[in-house]
Amino acid sequence: GIQVEQSPPDLILQEGANSTLRCNFSDSVNNLQWFHQNPWGQLINLFYIPSGTKQNGRLSATTVATERYSLLYISSSQTTDSGVYFCAVMYNNNDMRFGAGTRLTVKP
Amino acid sequence: ETGVTQSPTHLIKTRGQQVTLRCSSQSGHNTVSWYQQALGQGPQFIFQYYREEENGRGNFPPRFSGLQFPNYSSELNVNALELDDSALYLCASSWGNRAGTEAFFGQGTRLTVV
Numbered sequence: 001g002i003q004v005e006q007s008p009p010d011l012i013l014q015e016g017a018n019s020t021l022r023c024n025f026s027d028s029v030n031n032l033q034w035f036h037q038n039p040w041g042q043l044i045n046l047f048y049i050p051s052g053t054k055q056n057g058r059l060s061a062t063t064v065a066t067e068r069y070s071l072l073y074i075s076s077s078q079t080t081d082s083g084v085y086f087c088a089v090m091y092n093n094n095d096m097r098f099g100a101g102t103r104l105t106v107k108p
Numbered sequence: 109e110t111g112v113t114q115s116p117t118h119l120i121k122t123r124g125q126q127v128t129l130r131c132s133s134q135s136g137h138n139t140v141s142w143y144q145q146a147l148g149q150g151p152q153f154i155f156q157y158y159r160e161e162e163n164g165r166g167n168f169p170p171r172f173s174g175l176q177f178p179n180y181s182s183e184l185n186v187n188a189l190e191l192d193d194s195a196l197y198l199c200a201s202s203w204g205n206r207a208g209t210e211a212f213f214g215q216g217t218r219l220t221v222v
Binding site for chain 2: 031033035041042045048050086090092094095096097099
């Protein structure tokens with residue numbers, strides 16, 4: 001089955017810093033999503049981005065499907081950005097495969 | 109637009125018991141998927157329901173079963189609970205049974221088996 005690898009596993013930043021999270025996947029996909037899991041466990045949709053580039057405020061994402069990776073950029077990080085970020089790709093039309101996540105801690 | 113809602117939010121059960129978790133899909137969505145997330149890991153696919161039929165299953169034993177109702181809400185049933193079933197159970201809704209549509213998740217049900 002498809003493998004999804006996220007890096008780095010942990011990231012500690014000072015408030016105001018920028019960061020890049022990476023997601024590599026082992027096969028072609030037609031569905032890729034980035035999520036932020038809040039401390040209560042809910043997965044918050046950040047981007048639906050099977051290819052191309054999107055921006056939403058301080059966050060942007062780029063997926064290069066031909067090279068099988070996606071990047072999530074967080075600029076001017078805030079303490080509220082802390083949490084776990086997941087990349088997930090669709091496998092077999094119904095099985096969304098998640099990476100192990102990147103745990104981001106933003107310090108004031 | 110109503111989001112995905114799950115109930116209950118927390119649950120404590122004893123090993124060997126049975127549990128039912130519930131999920132209401134987002135309005136306009138006809139597909140519900142269930143995921144199990146163990147502590148410190150990413151969610152793992154349990155199964156998906158599309159138009160009241162199971163439409164794919166992950167690597168989970170038959171004691172994990174489900175239902176989808178005509179209004180597209182869904183239940184996850186787990187029989188003969190084991191300690192390892194302790195996890196966050198997440199429900200996602202989407203439209204259609206093909207890749208290429210965005211999935212939206214509920215807030216989860218945290219199950220503790222003692």
